[in-house]
Amino acid sequence: MLQQIIDRRLAGKNKSIGNRERFLRRYREQIREAVKRAVDGRGIRDIERGEEISIPKKDISEPVFHHGQGGVREVVHPGNQEYVRGDRIQRPKGGGGGSSGSGQASDSGQGEDDFVFTLSKEEFMQVFFEDLALPHLVRTQIAEVPEWKSQRAGFTADGTPNNLHVLRSMRGALGRRIALGSDKRRELRELEERLERLQAHPQPTPALAEREIAELQEQIEALRGRLARIPYLDPIDLRFRNRVRVPVPSSKAVMFCLMDVSGSMDEARKDLAKRFFILLYLFLTRHYEKIELVFIRHHTQAQEVDEQNFFHATETGGTVVSSALVLMEEIVRQRYAGGDWNIYGAQASDGDNWHHDSGRCRELLADKILPMCRYYAYVQVAEEEQNLWEEYTQLLASHPHFAMRKATEASQIYPVFRDLFKKEGAVAA
């Protein structure tokens, strides 16, 4: 009988990946919602994780015709303890399903009404990017470490001819030749000495000496032959320069998040601003080894706070934007001076400002802040154009590393960074 054992272990797992994709596709609305909630709840620094998604069981069920409660049913159970025919029993709770349902109860603690699964980090970021309407090129840039540096890492025994290290290879060959030939050479030397002695001193029995000389000469010949056959260069001598690719996050960067927290900034606008900050942060993580975040919130006064307070505290009252700029400038001078730091600024506001202040903001930016920044982006999370918008617009022409944009939806955020990403894309390409 034909019989075979087949090892399938290497024949690809993930056969279900196509089915999983179809599943995610079908529930993309729910998943998008969940990702949105997750982004709102997470700190900027730990955006890049997977996420548990839960979808109500009823949304995910596949309906079939089946019997409902009611009617007459006769069910056989094992393990009778005390019943005899004709006993009447209180109907168990949960209706006529009888006790057969008791084993189905969930012990997962999740309850049975939600279908919970984990979105992988990649899938999570994919959904996040989709929301932001990132172009695909940018997605791959952000999603991967874009820059690699080739670095020397000693020598290896195999490689391509262009990496051949001649000196090392020849040194290896020499060493091998010495090592392989040393015994034979010593032997040869001894034989030659004996031959010389024999030939130099006349022997009592010339015939015997003749024969010994002939024998010695023969052995010497053989040894010389063997020595000559030791290869001059052998494949095992070859040494190649080894190079490894290492990612190059270049150095240090500091990112300033400036946000208006006055009464007019509601939760939705803050969420939008948060996405704006996240996007810049993600971009920076690909390019810098060390990134510091500085959160400055302001109403009429600016204040440096931690992330939690930054996003989740509401103040009331008026708005003086320049206060934040002044504080930023101060912090830079105190902590990030000296040119070691790449400074990025990201400012979000609803455009509301005390009208005498806007001109001052423009001057502050133009004279103090923009000169020390690598890039400064401003997003107005409201439609209405007020004097702050107008003042900022004047900066655009003269400062190529300043960008501004209005955004009322997540998908409108990305264009503010377009130039930034474009530039980096050119470098990476």
Next chain:
Amino acid sequence: MNAVVIRNPLREPLALSARPREPLPGPSDWTFELIQQYHDVIRSTAERFGLDTYPNQLEIITAEQMMDAYASVGMPVNYRHWSYGKEFISTEKNYRRGFMGLAYEIVINSNPCISYLMEENTMAMQALVIAHAAYGHNSFFKGNYLFRMWTDASSIIDYLVYAKNYVAECEERHGLDTVEAFLDSCHALANHGVDRYRRPSKRTLAQELAERKDRENYAQQQVNDLWRTLPRRHDETKETADTQRRFPDEPQENLLYFIEKNAPLLEPWQREIVRIVRKVAQYFYPQRQTQVMNEGWATFWHHRLLNQMYDDGYLTDGVMMEWLKSHTNVIYQPPVGHKAYSGLNPYALGFAMYTDLKRICEDPTEEDRQWFPDIAGAPWLPTLDEAMRNFKDESFIGQYLSPKLMRDFRLFAIVDDEKDSEIEVSAIHDEQGYRRVREALSRQYDLGTREPNIQVWNVNLRGDRALTLRHVQHQDRPLADTAQEVLRHVARLWGFGVHLESVDSRGEVRKRWSVPAPPP
């Protein structure tokens, strides 16, 4: 194609040719050589008992691959659908969290019969799986009449390859969403897409492909004729007078088949997809009807074969202890009220029934002679062979459940009538109750009563083309609330309005659902 080979089962096991000098090694890690050695011994032992099987193909797979296989209903290939993704995700989650262990094996009713062995299993477990799947299930697939009649082991893999490619092609041509929605609708009716009585013909992949084109054309012609709106010629007046004629002439139980052949608006590719879903459902139909028998048979034989190998001196004590531990876990039957109780365990019941049959043959009591005069004292091998071949769960239990077993399991029947406030114990494992318990249990495994009986009742041919389905209540059991939703799927397939009537035992319509025609 499958020539009927008249095989006489062995009357008794053949003798062992020679005892081995030493038992097979029993390390915890398996190797390919060891699996080969174990398999050789298991095979020759199975042959001594006359087990008739398809050729075996053992495949070693990883846990991830096992989960993949789970997700596509245990088949090595299948078309893509989100519901399989859902299955995969939940299996994976449960496995990763440790809520569930994976099955030790999956076996596919194909020729050659493919058994999956999981990499993580120890050698003793692999031996158990080989005996269970490659000889137990395999011989059941080959021998049982339902499988012989309804499934074609040699062509199923081919057919699924064809189905996968065809669905992928449709997705490309008509878009993922369209195909997905259509498959959803077909899946909703899959359980009602089987022929219960008519025997399907058998085809290979090549035939399937060749016939597809013809079938598409022909089917469309048929449909067109049924829905013809042109005025009839004069000599056909006789039929025109008969506009009230029923269609279909008789109620149809295979809803998907009816839709495939008669739905007016389906595109040819849609008809083909209905057919694919129907065929796959048909393939699994016998498995759903022989759970107890199939698992019981496989469990009985791994138990028998491995014990025989131990007696012959092939297995060490360590190996025995290990597989016996799994074996006892598998056949554990928690009593009602226990927190692990979720109905009768088919492994436990099936194993006990075959074991009990063997006992009745070899060592019958007075009671057995009364209840089973034909088999008490008969040779056990042919008796079991007969019991495996010619029954399904329902009839198997009706025929062979013995009073002793009912006592051992302490079986009792409960009647739950919604009109009463209390439920009643109708029979227990005593002299007056044996027959009633047996009948009740047998009915419990009858798919015909387990699933609602829904048939195509009528089509309004000359009016709004609405389709009427009829649910005939069994014991006045109503349909669950999902009916409305399923009906929407039916309407999507049918293309026009759909009605469903639920009729009780007195022939009165108790409930009616309606879904209007879906927007074009």
